[in-house]
Amino acid sequence: MLENIQFANPQFFWLLLLLPLAIVWYVLKRKKETAPLKISTIKGFKAGGSVLPRLKPILFVMRLLAMAALITAMARPQTLDISSRTKTTRGIDIVMALDFSSSMLAKDLKPNRLIALKEVVAEFIKNRPNDRIGLVAYAGESYTPIPVTSDKALVLNTLKQLDFETLRDGTAIGMGLATAVNRLKDSKAESKVIILLTDGVNNTGVIEPLTATELAKEYHIKTYTIGLGTNGMAMTPVAYNPDGSFRYGMQKVEIDEKLLKDIAQETGGKYFRATNNRKLEEIYEEINQLETTEIEEFKYYNYDEKFRPLALLAGALLFIELMLRYTVFRSFV
Structure with missing residues (x-):
């Protein structure tokens, strides 16, 4: 409960330092409240002793509690409820062109x-x-398994189902880029981005990569390119076994980095090389930072003041203290 309380004017808590001073003052003053009286014997007072004088300090305690409650009320305890609403002011349409060759x-x-x-x-x-x-x-x-959409669940489910067996084998970088451009050319988004990934060289397709690059430039589509594969040799499918599974062998990793760099440079993007899992993660993290979406956020602050119960408590304590002082304890004041 208390962890949600904050104070609008915490500087008033310095006034609590007055309470110890008030206690010291009361102790010193109490010794002088009763005038000394010299008598020969106190036998006549022993049977008629009253408990009220011993209870009189309660009045001072009540006044101290009232002061503490009043100071806390002046500090304005309150709870704060923050609600926010966001509005995207600059949307980005992104097409991810992914190589699914064997x-x-x-x-x-x-x-x-x-x-x-x-x-x-x-x-x-x-x-x-x-x-x-x-x-x-x-x-x-x-081909386009799913066009640009805001339904992320649908995109993720489609991505999960994609496999290398979906398409005829080969690496048609130009066709992949051209298809991505076709998906974005009519987009009304202020920013249009293609992220093209491949692990090889362009070796098939009816559209040349540089032709597709010119199309991307014409429609103002920025293209980030990623070359995927280690430097040197990699265990790669080289043939089929009789049961239809792949037979693996060591093959040299060949990526047309010059082409990928040219595509990125011509379209205002950037080229990356992913040689391992961590590097691939870092590349997508960097692209995520480079292509930020501008968001306007509205925050609404709802303050619930909690000082009123404390102020009422202070008033009640002072009232009770005064009533007791001028009634029950009147003869001792």
Whole structure:
């Protein structure tokens, strides 16, 4: 209960230092309240002793409590309820063009490139609650499993279901980029972004990557490119076994970094190289920071004042103290 209380004027608590001074003053003054009287014997007073003089300090205690309550009331105890409402003032439409070729099963990332990518992309999507996001999958061809939408649950579920077997094998970077551009070209968002990831070189497709890059420039679509794969050799699918599973072998990791850098530079984006799981996470975290959504936040403060009960308590104590002083304890004042 008390952890929600705050004080608007805590400086009034300095007045509590007056209470010890009042106690000292009362102790010194009490010794002088009764005039000394010399008599030869006190036998006549022993049987008629009264308890009221011993209870008289209660009046002072009540006054001290009243002062403490009044000082606390002056400090204005209150509870604060803050409610907020946010309004997105600058939305971003993002299309993530992801390579789903069989080489994405390479095991240089754990447990493989594709699973590691899905986990990182899913986290990126969760961290963009105010933006619309769409997915483009490409390998030897490209398609749009889900257009830009604000339904993050639908995007995450679609991402989970995507697999390398969905498309003909190959790496059509130009078609993946062009499809992503087509998803964004009619967008009304103030900022349009493509995040294109691949682990290879463009080796198929009817649209050249540089042609797709010109389309992105024409529609003012910024493109971030990511090359995925370790430096050197990686355990990669090289053939099929008789049972239909992949046979793995060590293959040199080949990524057309020059092409990816050119795409990013021409569209105002940035190129990244992800050589392991942690680096891939850091890249998406950096993109998340680079592409921030402007949000306007309105806060409403509701103060509930708590000083009134304390002020009433102080008044009641003072009233009772005065009544007792001039009634019950009147003969001793």
